[in-house]
Amino acid sequence: MSFKENLLRKIEIDRLTQSILAMIGPVDSGKRIDKALLAKLMAFFPWHREKERDLELYLENAESEKTRILVLDNDLTIYDTTVQDVVMRKSPTVKEMVSIRNAIKILNDKDVVVSKKEASLKEIQKICIAELDLGFSESDIAAIAADGSASLENEYAEGVQESLMLLAELLGMVPAPKAFAIKHHDIYGRVSEKPGGEMTLGPLVIYSLVHDSLTCLEGPVSSRDKERFDRFKAVAAGESEAAVSGAAVFDLMKAKVLAAGTADRDR
Structure with missing residues (x-):
């Protein structure tokens, strides 16, 4: 793509990010991210997308067992763990929940969470922009x-x-x-x-x-x-x-x- 096209993409990424940021609130605020706006932003996101159970996941490295994983929901949590671990924590089956060890993991995910909400959104923005060649003559x-x-x-x-x-x-x-x-x-x-x-x-x-x-x-x-x-x-x-x-x-x-x-x- 030309420099002009890349710069237009950057402006659009920034615009979408700012619009979504305005919708993010505390967990109990009741604010919901506009899914249509988020979908437009994710169209620029280079990570590998896959569906697991009812989760939409984005993997930084699909070839690695452990990697950074974004869960596309209202919290925009980025984990540093395995797909299986994220799925168990975010969408556990009844069988998984009866395990005390799993229950502890579900209730406390601080050991694998990299970022949430605003911090994750800004990381998404940074990653999207990094894909663009913004050098110009x-x-x-x-x-x-x-x-x-x-x-x-x-x-x-x-x-x-x-x-x-x-x-x-x-x-x-x-x-x-x-x-x-x-x-x-x-x-x-x-x-x-x-x-x-x-x-x-x-x-x-x-x-x-x-x-x-x-x-x-x-x-x-x-x-x-x-x-x-x-x-x-x-x-x-x-x-x-x-x-x-x-x-x-x-x-x-x-x-x-x-x-x-x-x-x-x-x-």
């Missing part, structure tokens, strides 16, 4: 910026949004949190939190679906600035000065990515 970045510029010129919103999202990801810019978000505007920036609950966003880029405009503000904007939304809208409408506007925003983002020194020059 200068031409990879130039192609993304060129696609964005062409989309902006042709008023193709989805193309602009995709290129903006990809370059923002490479620059560590995140979608604007609620304190800075505006309907019908894609805003990305670097978020900083300060004492007292203040948050700043910047540098930032704004793509307005209302005005079909792309702008960049270099300085940080504070969540305590009561005029921040009016400022964003004025900049997007061309009524207030921006640091950079139009296709030049993609050129600026491309230059910043390459200047960061993360390009794989050997590709």
